[in-house]
Amino acid sequence: MVRTVGTTVRGIRAPIVKEGDDIVNIVVDSVIKSSKAENYTIKDRDIIGITESLIARAQGNYAEVEQIAEAINNSFEGDIGLVFPILSRNRFSIILKAIAMTGKKIYLILNYPCDEVGNCLMDIEKMYDLKINPYTDVLSESEYRKLFGNNVAHPFTGVDYVQMYKDLAINDNIEIYLSNDPTTVLQFSKDVLVANIHDRKRTKMLLQKSGGKNILGLDDILNKPVGKSGYNPEYGLLGSNMATETKLKLFPRNSQDYVESIQKKMKELTGKQVEVMVYGDGAFKDPAGKIWELADPVVSPGYTEGLHGTPNEIKLKYLADTELNDLDKEKMEEVMKEKIRNKGENLIGEGASLGTTPRKITDLLGSLCDLTSGSGDKGTPIVYIQGYFDNYATE
Numbered sequence: 125m126v127r128t129v130g131t132t133v134r135g136i137r138a139p140i141v142k143e144g145d146d147i148v149n150i151v152v153d154s155v156i157k158s159s160k161a162e163n164y165t166i167k168d169r170d171i172i173g174i175t176e177s178l179i180a181r182a183q184g185n186y187a188e189v190e191q192i193a194e195a196i197n198n199s200f201e202g203d204i205g206l207v208f209p210i211l212s213r214n215r216f217s218i219i220l221k222a223i224a225m226t227g228k229k230i231y232l233i234l235n236y237p238c239d240e241v242g243n244c245l246m247d248i249e250k251m252y253d254l255k256i257n258p259y260t261d262v263l264s265e266s267e268y269r270k271l272f273g274n275n276v277a278h279p280f281t282g283v284d285y286v287q288m289y290k291d292l293a294i295n296d297n298i299e300i301y302l303s304n305d306p307t308t309v310l311q312f313s314k315d316v317l318v319a320n321i322h323d324r325k326r327t328k329m330l331l332q333k334s335g336g337k338n339i340l341g342l343d344d345i346l347n348k349p350v351g352k353s354g355y356n357p358e359y360g361l362l363g364s365n366m367a368t369e370t371k372l373k374l375f376p377r378n379s380q381d382y383v384e385s386i387q388k389k390m391k392e393l394t395g396k397q398v399e400v401m402v403y404g405d406g407a408f409k410d411p412a413g414k415i416w417e418l419a420d421p422v423v424s425p426g427y428t429e430g431l432h433g434t435p436n437e438i439k440l441k442y443l444a445d446t447e448l449n450d451l452d453k454e455k456m457e458e459v460m461k462e463k464i465r466n467k468g469e470n471l472i473g474e475g476a477s478l479g480t481t482p483r484k485i486t487d488l489l490g491s492l493c494d495l496t497s498g499s500g501d502k503g504t505p506i507v508y509i510q511g512y513f514d515n516y517a518t519e
Contacts, residue, residue, distance in 0.1 A: 127519055131511045134158070135496050135504030143184035147174070148385045154506055156393065164510070166394045169430065172386060173493035173507035176404040176425065177365070179376035185354035187346055189370045192222035192361070195350045199340055200317070203229040205309035208327060209319035211243040211278070211285040214366045215419050216319070217292065219342070223317070224294045231312035232289065236263070236302040240320050242415040245285065245302065246272050263302040265290070280413055307334040317342070321362060321421055343421070346374065362421040363404060376402065379426025387428050401427035403507075406491030407483070423490035431485050 138154045141147065151174055159166050180186075196204070204223065209216045211234075223230060236258060237251050238244040245268075251258065254271055263271070265286065276284050286300055301308060306327045309316055315338040318327045324341045331339045346353065347360040354374045356363070363375030376382075383400040390398045404420035424431075493507040 129511065130514060131509065132164075133492060133496050134162070134164075134508045134510075135502060136506035136508050137503050138178070138506050141178050141181050141505075143182065145182045147179055147182045147382060148389055151178075151386050151506055152389045152393065155390070155508055158508065166390070166396050166398065167510060168397045169513050170396065170398045171431070171489060171509040171512055172390070172398055172400045173403050173489065173497075173509065174382070174386075174400070175493070175497055175505040176363070176376050176379070176402050176420070177373065178505045179379060179382055179402060180354075180373050183354070183376060185356070185374045185376055186367055187350075187353040187355075187361075187364075187372050187374060189218060189222040189225060189372075191350045191353040192219065192346065192372070193225040195345050195353075196223050196226050196228075196317075198350070199345060200226075200228065200315050200338065202315060203231065203313040205231045205233070205313035205316035207233045207306045207309050207316060207318055207320070207331075208235050208240065208323075210239045210241050210321065210419060211245070211283075212419065213281070213283065213288070215364070217288065218366050218370070218372050219319075219361055219364070220289055220298075221292045224292050224297060227294065227297065229313075230293075230298045231309055232298055232300045233306065233309045234286070234289075234300065234302050235304055235320075238414070240322065241417075241419055242409070242413070243278060243285070244414075246276060258304055260305075261303075262305070262308050265300045268300075268302055280415075306330050310334055310336055314338070316340070317345070321419065324362075359421050359425075363419075363425075375404070375420065375425065379424075381426075383426045383428050397430075399428045399430040401431055401486055401489060401493075403486075403490040403493045406494030407487040408491045408495075417491075417494070423484075424486040427486050431489065434484055435488070 136154050136158050138150060141150065151172065155166070155172060206223065209220070234245060237246045237248045250272070256263070256271070268286065276286065278285060290298055290300060292298065299312070307330060310331065314336055316331050316336050318324050318331070318339065318341040320327055324343065328339050328341060342361040343359050345360045346355045347357050349355045356375045356377055359375045361372070361374070364372040367373040379402040383402060386400045387398060390396060401424045403424050405418045405423065407418045407423050409416045489509065489512070492509065496507045497504050
């Protein structure tokens, strides 16, 4: 029979997970139960994706604002410069609330016109009309208000983020400035907490080279427990989400151990070698809202060996429109399949691969999983993918 389906993606429903639950057995049982109920066969090189929050909840990997405040106090003695956080109620407001609770003076530097993931503080066209140079100009909060008004609402959330962050101050201990030069903060404090995500290493380096003294990142806060708090030894507060108004869920620990244990258990029960990954945010950008989804430090904090690397694919459309263009349909299909079977191990730079972006397999799969499970009420925190490594020549 001719194969008619390529990649298949299923969102797998799972029970509500609580602290202390056995995630390995829950994931394995959910997948096997689904395969029987929906009548599909588990195969070698199938892929199981598990959302990071499932593991974090089972670990009880949470931190209260008081614990975050204690971690800040343990890391900084005096005033704190705070640079380049993203604009997010879910991702950063609780962190800023905790920092303000220390009572220390906070000098908060925000990127403009948009933050690291694309949330804007101002209309970009108006910024250019006002001849503001985002590469050199520094705006105080009062200058920002004079130029852009007292209610600059985000087009999607309706939130005025400058005002929201200012309202988290205790005894007016937050001063806000807009600048894209991280060294601006050194005018106010030599001790700085770097809050951006993907460029954090460069930001730290620039501050250290420019005379900063105590330069830490969000990845350095709660990288070990404070009292009975959760923690993440690699990412600290990066990847955290609001759990309640006073508590954060942290990025999960030991993700690699979980994926390898799930792979082993699936092999024992089914005889099949499936690949497994933990995923958080997808790595994609919304073309309408201009917002980059990835607010986690990585797409996948843990994945099995078979998911390393990048795709090695031939662009079928390119072949069909160029060297195979003069062949009839039947011959074209035959030659195309033969080219796929005989393709080299590394096609980067070759004409046949033009238009195939060599992104990491885990970034591609994480985006697929994130879009499948969603962030709302779908109730499918496990994603099962079949046929991902197949191609047009696979029968």
